[in-house]
Structure formats: structure tokens, C-alpha cells
Amino acid sequence: MAAAGARAVHGRAGLSDSQFALTIVGAVTLFNVVVIILPLIYSAWISLYETNVILRKEHFVGGKHFAKLLADPAVVNAITISLQFTAISVVLSLLIGLGIALVLNEPFPGRGVLRAVVLLPWAVSEVVTATMWIFIVNPTFGGLNGILAPLGIVSPSFDWLSEHAAIYWVAIAFVWHIAPLGAFFFLAALQTVPADLYRAARIDRAGAVARFFHITLPHIKYVVLIVLVVVTVEAFRGFDLMFAFTRGGPGTSTQIFPLLIFRYTFEFSQYGLATAASYLLIGIALILTTTYFIVLTYRRKETLRVKATAPALAPAVAAEGARV
Amino acid sequence: MLHPRQQVLLWTGAAAVALWSLIPFAGTIWASLMTEGQLVQGLIQWNDRPTISNYLAIFGIGQVSAVFGGQAEAIGRAFVNSIIVSVPVAAVGTAISILGGYAFGRYRFPFKNTLLFTLLTTRVLPPIAVIIPYFVIFASLKMVGNPWGLMLVYLTSVVPLLTWVLMGYFGSLPIDLERAARIDGCSRLGALWHVMIPLASPGIAAAFIIALLMAWNELLFAMVLVGGSPWETLSPALLGLSPNMPGFRTVFVMFAAASILSTIPPLILALVFQRYITGLNLADPLTSQRD
Amino acid sequence: MSAVTIDNVMKTYGDVVAVDSLTLEINNKEFVVLLGPSGCGKTTTLNMIAGLDVPTSGHIRFDGESVEHLPPEKRDISMVFQSIALYPHKSVYENIAFPLRMARGPKREIDSRVRSAAGLLRIEALLDRKPHQLSGGQRQRVALGRAVVRDPSVFLFDEPLSALDAKLRVDMRVEIKKLHERLGATFVYVTHDQVEALTMADRIAVIDGGRLQQYATPDEIYQRPANLIVAKFVGSPSMNFVPGRLIESAGKWRFAGEGLEVSLPEGLLDDPHRSGRSELILGIRPERAALGGTADGTGWVYATEPVGSDLFVDVTFDGPDTIDPRLFKIRTRPDLRLRSGEQVAVTLPLEHLYFFEPDGRRLWPRDGAA
Ligand SMILES: Nc1ncnc2c1ncn2[C@@H]1O[C@H](COP(=O)(O)OP(=O)(O)OP(=O)(O)O)[C@@H](O)[C@H]1O
Ligand SMILES: [Mg+2]
DSSP states (O other), rough: OHHHHHHHHHHOOOOOHHHHHHHHHHHHHHHHHHHHHHHHHHOOOOOOTEEETTTTEEOOOOOHHHHHHHHOOOHHHHHHHHHHHHHHHHHHHHHHHHHHHHHHOOOOOHHHHHHHHHHHHSSSHHHHHHHHHHHHHOTTTTTHHHHHTTTTTSSSOOOOSTTTTTTHHHHOOOOOOHHHHHHHHHHHHHHSOOHHHHHHHHHHHHHHHHIIIIIIIIHHHHHHHHHHHHHHHHHHHHHHHHHHHHOOTTTTTTTTHHHHHHHHHHHHHOOOHHHHHHHHHEEEEEEHHHHHHHHHHHHIIIIIIIOOOSSSSSHHHHHHHHHO | OOOOHHHHHHHHHHHHHHHHHHHHHHHHHHHHHHOHHHHHHHHHSSSSSSHHHHHHHHHOOOOOOHHHHHHHHHHHHHHHHHHHHHHHHHHHHHHHHHHHHHHHHHHHOTTTTHHHHHHHHHSSSOOGGGHHHHHHHHHHHHSSSHHHHHHHEEEEEEEEHHHHHHHHHHHHHHHHHHHHHHHOOOOOOHIIIIIIHTHHHHHHHHHHHHHHHHHHOOHHHHHHHTTSSOOOOOHHHHHHHHTTTTTSSSOHHOOOOOOOOHHHHHHHHHHTTTHHHHHOOOOHHHHHHOO | OOEEEEEEEEEETTTTTEEEEEEEEOTTEEEEEEEEEETSSSSHHHHHHHHHSSOOOEEEEETTTEOOOOOGGSSSSEEEEEEEOOOOOOOHHHHHHHHHTTTTTOOHHHHHHHHHHHTTOOOOGGSSGGGGGSHHHHHHHHHHHHHHHSSSEEEESSSSSSOOOOOHHHHHHHHHHHHHHOOOOEEEEESSHHHHHHHHHEEEEETTEEEEEEEEEEEHHHSSSSSSHHHHHHHOOOEEEEEEEEEETTTTEEEEEETEEEEOOTGGGGGGGTTOOOOOEEEEEEOTOOEEETTTTTEEEEEEEEEESOOOEEEEETTTTOOOOOOOEEEEEOOOOTTOEEEEEEOOOGOOOOOTTTTTTTEESSSTTT
């Protein structure tokens, strides 16, 4: 590929560095924009129409769907659940990710193996993540009841996925899957903390807790923010795990906003409503990320004094995609 | 060097991390080695006769329950489909991203930040938000029920991330090596091919794997674009076995075996390339990049 | 074989002016050294000759032909980088062979040329190694090998010896010079080491702050520095400078600096541009000033530095107990015994004096005078 390309460039000796780069990057970006923006424009158009699937007819309804959505308690409910799920996931991911990183940052025999093991949940799909946690929380044969019921802690066939608790279990499963990413971000940051600082702190008789709060945390706070953004965006826009784990149930207790849109689309064939809701979802996602973006830009300038060459949101947005 | 009390703390922590990461695997693997009759007695029990018949059933070997037969076969086919979809996506996505990452990481040009930002912003979009237009557009282009639409969607979702990752990687390589290649007679693309790509191979390998896993694991687009068709990939096929799927009586042990089987390739890749993947500065290549 | 012309070239990076209106004629087969302190724009200049950087304005010509439209790979040049830049994934053999492979030479010929280049640089035994298995000096030789394996018309060297220890540097200096004689190509060599420049160059271009300060033979640069910057930069240890003013008494003019008074050379004051201004800077090289003698001044020994063949004496005219005094260096016989604080007479021979205007221009010796 490159050999042939190389000769092509030879032919056009006049192409300057920036023309060369712009050509490549322009093509790549254009490809992506076309494949993503065009459908979005199309869906904006759909959202303004009422579709009758049976008669295969459409008529213009303007902002009706948007008005309807905002008045719909199911929408409010779904957004609330989404935010709740996001909040739980963020807190747990930060705690667990940091905990894993702190362990991996210490030298001990077998650390290399543990480092590899930690990455495994990240490599697993959300569908399989759901499977694995179903085998843990299933009331009939699940592992949790299998251990806790004989000890008398819970009654046999205790239902972990009750209306109140289900959201937590899905969040835990999600964190199991995504925390490794955060852990490795944290680990990279921890490894940049100068060891001399810890030695100096020991000489000053600072305890482990004091060292953590006075040395470690200030050094990694920028990464804390990155992980925060990554998990927020992912938790808020994610669909696969929730769909595979609970499908929104029991009742609507885990019906996050993307699941509601899915139901509008594929159960009720309300395409106009669903696309309108999509825009609402995109709007909220953008508000969330922009908020963090502002915080992040500010922090970045403050803590790193790196000139903001690329948009400061970029690292977070990119890192967010590193979840597979 | 550590205090004994700290030693205990550290080992407890390490054990906790290992258990947290591995127990969900262990539980499902354990279930996959049981018969359905055993499993309903509970997952936590000693199984002195573990069976691999569930796995064999997926490959169409041994006696397969009549109800389950079709689904087991579907898993085998989905496995192949997933390979057919994800390998080209990862290869083409990586190739495009090598070019994009090289251009972004190595050159100054007008609108650089705008273009980078545009490219990356597409990643924040919730996938559900584009599912209807994709479905309608691809249906009209006859790209539903076959892998083309799905591959296109996957390609657009891996390219921004991989471009970003490789941009950081190329940016961190010594620029004089590329300049030396130019002096030694290479064009820009020649220098990329002969010098930069070999040097970036760990990053490129990691990028390839990230793309592969993404395409292998994704559910929503797969379900909508190829679900129920002969081109169904693993995630939607697995979902077909899950207890959440209305209309079927779930055979849990089979579900466990299929899940484990589907996750073996990602696990192997993650284990083998762990260093490369975690060595990538996924979060913030900017700080490691010299301009 | 090419003559290289740098014609009024300017290079800016945002607000930073890396190279400022630089004009330089480099003759065919000439060995020209670009000399200047760190950050003065040497690498940038070299990169523009190579085509790795594009001038913001101005032109680069090879044999009178503009090369702006030519990418580096088509300019018929070799370059040795400041960072050495061996390809880490290729063996020494492949590193050296790479330019030939890119030129699609026949295999047999590639092999014989790689081996002869390796022979020239005495690295035949290293051909199978990877760069990380080499010492700094060996890497340097491989980098040179990669440059000489072709016979381009222009060789560019960017501080190729900066990574080496002192002994190896001296050896390699000689080898590069011999290489120049043997290859008969145009050499442009960048360094911030004035000894390298003085020993190797046909002509030296002294650059500071992106501007050309002087372009002349090593001898000329050393003997007749064009200005204060060149005078400061060339010569080791550096020239002594004493600011002072002109004083007249009984019709005779003298220069009076701190602790020093010398009568002025014949003809210095004839310069019509000088009228009305009396400030001057006197310069003299350490090896030209002397202890004892007619005593143009009296100072105190501040410190002595024996270097084996010579003794350098730091003299201060500020008084015996001044903290952080201004020092005046004098080279003298190694067997001289001097105590710190001892009072000494200092003599400045008239024929070795330099005078500079406060703005840096050399006033004396006059241009064109013998
Ligand atoms: N890519 C760049 N962007 C911005 N400024 C640059 C760039 N390259 C060089 N400069 C600036 O241009 C000036 C000249 O740089 P150059 O590398 O030519 O110096 P040099 O003489 O080779 O120094 P050294 O002896 O340290 O190698 C410096 O002030 C440098 O900071
Ligand atoms: Mg330089």
C-alpha cells in the first residue's frame, strides 16, 4: 500500500507538508462525518414527522414529539434512572479503579500476572459481563445465594434484582467491566509521582493515609477527572449491558433512557418520538461532557500548564472510546 | 522493605483485586461444566463429574437437546460471522488510523484542532441515537442482514479512537528518524512505511486489538443490523440464549458455555497484548507528545 | 558536487525568529562550518538546506538552481543528525544499506558499497548488530557510514560529535576531515564547539540569534573577529574584555579601563565616525597579555588554573578582597608560582589589542589593514 503510495507522492513533488496532512486527515474526517452526521440530519427530519407504520404514511408534526416527550413521565423516569446509574457507576469506578491501581503500583511477586488479570474484565463484552453477573445474582442457583443462604444471611431464593436493588447490581457489573480502564489510567499517573516525595514524607513522619492525601491525590487529580468523564459518558450513553442484564426490568426500575428509546423504536414503532428522544439524549450527553470539558480545561491549564494545543476535551472523549 | 503489617495489607489487597476480577469468570465457567439438572441445584456445589458436553453441543457434537439444537448451531455460525466482521474492521480501521494518526501526530496544518475535535466528538454520541437512521438508510441500500452496514458502522466508531491513539504514538517517536528516512530517499509515505510503522508496531498492534474487541463485543448495532439473519454475530446470538429473551426456556448451562466460548478470543488477545494495550497512553497522549 | 547558496533566508516559528535574513555562499567542495551557541538557528539552517524545513522567505539554491520545490529525498544530500537517528529496528548493515535500497540499487552493488563504507569507518565487525548494541562512538560511525555510502553532492552534519567523549571527538574530527578530502563533496557542518570549527573548516560562518555575524576562514575569524560576539565566541579561553573610555592628556590619547591604562595605537582616532563618542571596549586574548613588563595596569591574583602545558592566571583589577570580581585571564608559563592576592603587573602589547565599539563592531585592527 505505502510503496505504491510513495511513488504517487513522488510524482507530485509540489505537495507541501500541510497539504499532504490535510488531504489525509480531511479524507478520514470527512468519511466519519458523512457516516455519522448524515444519519443525524436524517433523524432530525424523522423526528418532525409522524409515521404510520401500517399505512406507511408520514405527516409533518413539527415539534409535537419534543413537547410530548418533555411531558411524558416515562421520559423523566428514564432520565432519572440514567443519571442514577451514571452516578453510582462513577463513584464505584473511581473507588475500585483507584484501589486496583494502588495495589498494582506496589512491587510484589506476581504483580505482572495480576496486571494481566485485571485487564480481563475489560476485554469481555457487555453481553458476557451481564451473563457472568446473572450467574452470581440469580435467585435460584446464583452464586451469591449459594454462599449466603446456607450461612443464614439471606433467605434461600433471595431476589437480589428487586426493584430497589437491581440498578446497583447492573452498576456493579458495569464497573467490573470498565474499572480496569480507570485503573490503568490511575496506574500510569501513580507511576509519575516522584518516589523522592514519598521518601521525604516518610522522613517527615507522614503516615500512609497522610501520604495518600498529600502526595498521591494531588498528583493524580487530573486523571481522576479523566476517569470521571470517561465513566460518565460511557454510563450515560451505554445500552448493551443494561439490555443484556435486565432489559430495563423489573418493571421499569432499570429502564435507562437509551432503553426507553429502544422500546419506542422497536416495540412501539414510534420513530418520530424515538428520534426526538435521541436528540434529547444527545443534548444531555453534550451538556454533561461540556461541563466536564470546562472543568477539565481549567484543571489542565492549572495543573499541567500545558498549552491547550488540541481541544482539551479531546483526551477525555478519546479515552472514553477506549472502552470496548 | 515493607512493614509486616503493610505486607499483610498489600497481599490482602492483591487477593481482593484478583478475586474481584476472576470470580465472575469462575462462576460462569463452573456453570458451563455442569448439566442443567445439576445447575438448578445451585452453582455453589461440588461437581465431581464436570462435563464438556455443553461445549461439544455448540460444535454440534454429541446429543443435543431438540429445543436447543438450532440455537447451538447458531452460536457456531455467529462465531465465524464475528470473525468475518471484526477482522476486516480492525485491519481497515487500523490502516486508516495509521494514516490519520501519522498526519495528526506529525504535521502542522490549518484546521488541525477543528478536525481533530470533529473527529473525536463523534465518539460521544450515544449509539442508540443513530440507530433509526442507520437502519432506514442501510435497509434502503440493502446493507441490513449482511455484514456491510455493520462493518461500516464499526469502522466509523473505531477510526476516531485509533487515530487518536496512534497520533499520540507517532508523536512520541523521535522525529529525526523520520527525517533521516527522508534524507535517505523516502517520500513521506515511504518514511511512514519503512521507518515509522515498524517503530510504532506495539502501538499499532494494540490499536488493532482494541478495534477487534470493539467489533467482536458490540451488541446494539449488531442486533439491529444483522440480528436474526444468517449473518448474526456473537453478541446478538448470545442474547438469543439469555434468560431475558422472551419465548424460550433458557438452558443456562448452554448459555454459560456459549458465553465463555465467545469470550475466549478477546481474553487471549488481552492477555497476550496486555503490555501493549496498557502501555498506550489512551487517556492523554498530549502530555507525552513533543510538538 | 554542488555549490549551495542561501539567499536572504528567513525562518520563523510563530513569534520566534529562528533564522534571520541569512545569506551564505558555499562553494563546491568547500568545508563550511556553521558555528554558534545553542538555539542560534544552526539546525534550522541545515534543515532548510536539506528540505526538511521550508524557509519562511528567501531561497536555497544548489548550483544556482532553486531547490524549493524539491523534497529532501530528491535533493541529493546526505545528513548526519544531531541525535544520530539510527533506525533502531534495523541492523547496522541495513541501516547503512537503507539509502541504497531506497535508490533501488542492484543487490550486489549495495553489498559491496556497504562493506566498503564499513571498511572506511572500521565498523565491519559490527554489521550484524542492532543500534542498541553499540557504544556511542560506534553509533556515530554507523551514522557516518549511512551518510557516505552514497555519493551525494552535499553532506550535512549536525553536531555529529556532540555525543562523544573528548578523546573520541578528536579522533573523529580527523576522520571527518579526511573523509572530506577523499570524497571531494561539499560539507556543511554544524557545531557549537569552536575548536571543531577552527580545526576542520575551510570557512566558518558564525551565527548568533539567527543572524550571520562573520563568514571567513578560521584564521581570519580568530585573528580578526568582526565583532564582539565573534570575539567572545571564538577562542578558548575566551578573549578578555575591558570596557573603558578615551582620555586625553598633553595631546596624547589613552584608553582607561578599570585598573588599566594603555596608550592608543597610531591611527585609531582617525576614524571620522568616532567623533564625540569616547566609550570603547578593549579586547585581548589570554595568550597575548603578559604578566610583568611595562605594566599597563596592576592587579591581584584571584586564582590560578594549571592545565599542564600552561598556567592560566585570573587577575582582578577590582582590589584584592572584592567578592565576585571581574576577571582577566592571562596565559603564562606553567612553572610560575603565584599566590592568591599577590599583586602583579599586567602588560598588554599594543599589536595584539582589539577595540570594539559599544555596539559590538570591531574598530581596531582596521578592516583591510595588515
Ligand atoms: N519546531 C519549532 N517550533 C518553534 N521553535 C523552534 C522550532 N525549531 C526550532 N525552534 C527555535 O528556533 C531557534 C533555533 O533552533 P535550532 O534548532 O536551529 O537551534 P540550534 O542552533 O541548532 O541549537 P542547538 O545547538 O541547541 O542544536 C531556537 O530558538 C528554537 O527554540
Ligand atoms: Mg541543533
